[in-house]
Amino acid sequence: xxxxxxxxxxxxxxxxxxxxxxxxxxxxxxxxxxxxxxxxxxxxxxxxxxxxxxxxxxxxxxxxxxxxxxxxxxxxxxxxxxxxx
Numbered sequence: 001x002x003x004x005x006x007x008x009x010x011x012x013x014x015x016x017x018x019x020x021x022x023x024x025x026x027x028x029x030x031x032x033x034x035x036x037x038x039x040x041x042x043x044x045x046x047x048x049x050x051x052x053x054x055x056x057x058x059x060x061x062x063x064x065x066x067x068x069x070x071x072x073x074x075x076x077x078x079x080x081x082x083x084x085x
């Protein structure tokens with residue numbers, strides 16, 4: 001599909017691009033720290049992700065509880081017996 005030289009050049013381009021992205025992130029972080037404290041900056045990075053993960057967890061728990069039906073041991077044994085026969 002791709003030649004070995006083509007993959008190698010794509011890998012180097014990806015490495016250079018990610019290095020430039022992380023390098024620019026450092027500039028943005030330093031300019032943001034001029035305007036707010038480090039604790040507020042760290043909280044502003046972590047808080048939105050924590051809220052999104054919490055909402056996802058709550059939504060997943062609600063759907064799982066609604067989908068699960070309690071089954072007695074006798075019903076489970078009868079169902080397994082029906083599958084075997």
